[in-house]
Amino acid sequence: xxxxxxxxxxxxxxxxxxxxxxxxxxxxxxxxxxxxxxxxxxxxxxxxxxxxxxxxxxxxxxxxxxxxxxxxxxxxxxxxxxxxxxxxxxxxxxxxxxxxxxxxxxxxxxxxxxxxxxxxxxxxxxxxxxxxxxxxxxxxxxxxxxxxxxxxxxxxxxxxxxxxxxxxxxxxxxxxxxxxxxxxxxxxxxxxxxxxxxxxxxxxxxxxxxxxxxxxxxxxxxxxxxxxxxxxxxxxxxxxxxxxxxxxxxxxxxxxxxxxxxxxxxxxxxxxxxxxxxxxxxxxxxxxxxxxxxxxxxxxxxxxxxxxxxxxxxxxxxxxxxx
Amino acid sequence: xxxxxxxxxxxxxxxxxxxxxxxxxxxxxxxxxxxxxxxxxxxxxxxxxxxxxxxxxxxxxxxxxxxxxxxxxxxxxxxxxxxxxxxxxxxxxxxxxxxxxxxxxxxxxxxxxxxxxxxxxxxxxxxxxxxxxxxxxxxxxxxxxxxxxxxxxxxxxxxxxxxxxxxxxxxxxxxxxxxxxxxxxxxxxxxxxxxxxxxxxxxxxxxxxxxxxxxxxxxxxxxxxxxxxxxxxxxxxxxxxxxxxxxxxxxxxxxxxxxxxxxxxxxxxxxxxxxxxxxxxxxxxxxx
Numbered sequence: 001x002x003x004x005x006x007x008x009x010x011x012x013x014x015x016x017x018x019x020x021x022x023x024x025x026x027x028x029x030x031x032x033x034x035x036x037x038x039x040x041x042x043x044x045x046x047x048x049x050x051x052x053x054x055x056x057x058x059x060x061x062x063x064x065x066x067x068x069x070x071x072x073x074x075x076x077x078x079x080x081x082x083x084x085x086x087x088x089x090x091x092x093x094x095x096x097x098x099x100x101x102x103x104x105x106x107x108x109x110x111x112x113x114x115x116x117x118x119x120x121x122x123x124x125x126x127x128x129x130x131x132x133x134x135x136x137x138x139x140x141x142x143x144x145x146x147x148x149x150x151x152x153x154x155x156x157x158x159x160x161x162x163x164x165x166x167x168x169x170x171x172x173x174x175x176x177x178x179x180x181x182x183x184x185x186x187x188x189x190x191x192x193x194x195x196x197x198x199x200x201x202x203x204x205x206x207x208x209x210x211x212x213x214x215x216x217x218x219x220x221x222x223x224x225x226x227x228x229x230x231x232x233x234x235x236x237x238x239x240x241x242x243x244x245x246x247x248x249x250x251x252x253x254x255x256x257x258x259x260x261x262x263x264x265x266x267x268x269x270x271x272x273x274x275x276x277x278x279x280x281x282x283x284x285x286x287x288x289x290x291x292x293x294x295x296x297x298x299x300x301x302x303x304x305x306x307x308x309x310x311x312x313x314x315x316x317x318x319x320x321x322x323x
Numbered sequence: 324x325x326x327x328x329x330x331x332x333x334x335x336x337x338x339x340x341x342x343x344x345x346x347x348x349x350x351x352x353x354x355x356x357x358x359x360x361x362x363x364x365x366x367x368x369x370x371x372x373x374x375x376x377x378x379x380x381x382x383x384x385x386x387x388x389x390x391x392x393x394x395x396x397x398x399x400x401x402x403x404x405x406x407x408x409x410x411x412x413x414x415x416x417x418x419x420x421x422x423x424x425x426x427x428x429x430x431x432x433x434x435x436x437x438x439x440x441x442x443x444x445x446x447x448x449x450x451x452x453x454x455x456x457x458x459x460x461x462x463x464x465x466x467x468x469x470x471x472x473x474x475x476x477x478x479x480x481x482x483x484x485x486x487x488x489x490x491x492x493x494x495x496x497x498x499x500x501x502x503x504x505x506x507x508x509x510x511x512x513x514x515x516x517x518x519x520x521x522x523x524x525x526x527x528x529x530x531x532x533x534x535x536x537x538x539x540x541x542x543x544x545x546x547x548x549x550x551x552x553x554x555x556x557x558x559x560x561x562x563x564x565x566x567x568x569x570x571x572x573x574x575x576x577x578x579x580x581x582x583x584x585x586x587x588x589x590x591x592x593x594x595x596x597x598x599x600x601x602x603x604x605x606x607x608x609x610x611x
Contacts, residue, residue, distance in 0.1 A: 025611070060611065063438050064437075064438075064610070065434065065437050065438070065609065065610060065611065066610065066611045067610050067611065085440045085441070085442065086440070088438055088439060088440040089440035091438075092438070093438045095434055095435075098430075099431075099432050099433070099434045099435045100431075100432055100435075101356065101359075101360060101431055101432045102430065102431070103359075103360055103363035103364065104356075104359055104360065104363070108359065109432070112352065112356055112432075113435070113439075115348070115349075115352040116349065116352060116353075116436070116439040116440070116441055117439065117440060118345075118440070144363075160435075
């Protein structure tokens with residue numbers, strides 16, 4: 001089929017389409033084990049998982065810097081393996097590490113992106129001025145990028161990615177390594193992108209609050225596979241509105257079994273180390289704690305709280321996201 | 324190509340977007356980027372020039388006093404060495420330029436370039452264009468400095484053509500060697516450590532300070548394989564020694580023009596093969 005027919009994505013067609021994508025690195029490490037997902041136009045998908053889960057390898061394959069071992073991926077209809085240049089033309093990526101020409105000014109970095117993506121010079125000039133203003137960089141655009149603070153560099157890199165008005169934007173750990181204040185500023189900025197541009201975004205992160213705040217759906221990755229893919233609210237709802245977390249003095253597995261056998265914990269309760277997490281699913285926390293005490297389970301600490309994506313991740317994989 | 328370009332532009336939904344940038348414009352953009360970066364690190368330009376200038380302006384005239392007899396082909400020894408130092412200048416310039424490739428990879432915008440909608444070979448060719456321009460400028464600076472110091476060049480239009488062809492092909496060859504090294508060697512420290520072996524050692528064997536016939540027999544044969552030897556013989560034939568003594572030492576044909584054409588062919592073949600290798604190594608290193 002001619003490229004132009006496929007490339008003009010119709011209504012309802014996925015902006016990102018991944019089928020059976022797999023990567024085995026030389027040496028035999030299988031970083032991504034045949035994943036499938038689609039991202040609708042305008043949707044923000046978060047790839048959530050700790051280091052080594054396969055997020056960056058997935059992004060690498062989608063941005064054509066990592067060659068898939070098998071499977072396929074399309075960006076706006078373009079196959080990343082067979083039409084890599086067209087796929088790169090409709091996408092931009094903000095890398096986890098700073099990837100700037102530090103000796104060049106901020107403006108020159110953006111101009112280079114515009115030229116490489118074939119943006120007409122006059123249009124690019126207007127766009128760069130607009131982005132510099134919107135991202136709070138107007139005052140520093142004439143300075144070498146190497147003199148920017150960490151937050152300014154990251155904002156410059158996001159602005160650079162937007163100069164070409166990509167249909168698909170990849171943000172690989174966009175707030176990694178930034179201090180808390182800058183991180184929250186950047187989250188504001190990224191969440192504003194969606195309302196401003198409506199572009200499709202694929203975001204990798206191991207920060208739960210980022211995923212909850214920015215993403216329409218999250219794909220939870222663990223050891224190269226997607227173990228859950230849904231809206232953050234839906235995933236959280238699977239654990240109910242409240243849970244009890246208790247640290248037991250000894251034999252957490254035995255304690256969990258006892259709770260289950262007495263109907264105090266359902267199948268989604270789990271133990272990690274000496275900590276038991278027990279979704280309440282509508283039961284009263286007080287009644288549950290009283291029942292636990294009556295079983296003779298000695299708890300060193302008890303917390304009642306709302307579920308988070310970390311609980312989802314723990315339940316699915318048995319390890320913490322921030323590990 | 325055209326169909327994909329048009330469709331991608333449509334897909335972008337950008338008003339007035341021309342789609343994929345054209346090859347020549349992209350190449351110019353990449354070369355312009357490299358020029359901008361080099362302009363911010365003038366040591367890349369000045370440092371390679373220092374040693375050859377020292378040779379040309381101080382050491383060569385001093386040696387010429389010790390060696391009063393005319394150099395090969397009747398040229399004065401000082402001028403003989405000045406042209407010979409081109410064989411040092413170009414390798415140093417090109418290997419220093421290769422450091423920029425490592426900096427790009429380690430802390431620069433290489434990954435942004437790899438994510439750009441351009442053929443990755445153009446990234447290598449953009450760098451090569453700048454290496455050629457810088458080398459030509461430096462060779463011109465060296466020749467002018469030698470001329471001001473009293474060297475005697477005998478340039479004809481044809482001779483300048485041979486000289487230019489030699490400089491061009493030798494630069495393409497040397498920069499491609501540097502690009503291969505930069506993409507294969509993991510650290511800047513290791514790269515710099517290898518530079519003397521690649522840029523300086525062949526120069527001593529290539530007839531830069533004395534004819535290759537002065538070398539022991541087996542080493543003279545080894546020298547005939549070195550691109551630097553062909554380059555220096557060609558450059559001297561172009562602007563210094565119209566008898567082509569250096570070329571004759573390599574080929575031994577009765578026609579000097581044939582000798583020169585063969586040496587240019589050897590240099591061109593080296594340049595093409597190593598440039599293809601440089602592009603291959605870069606594009607392979609770009610994709611895991």
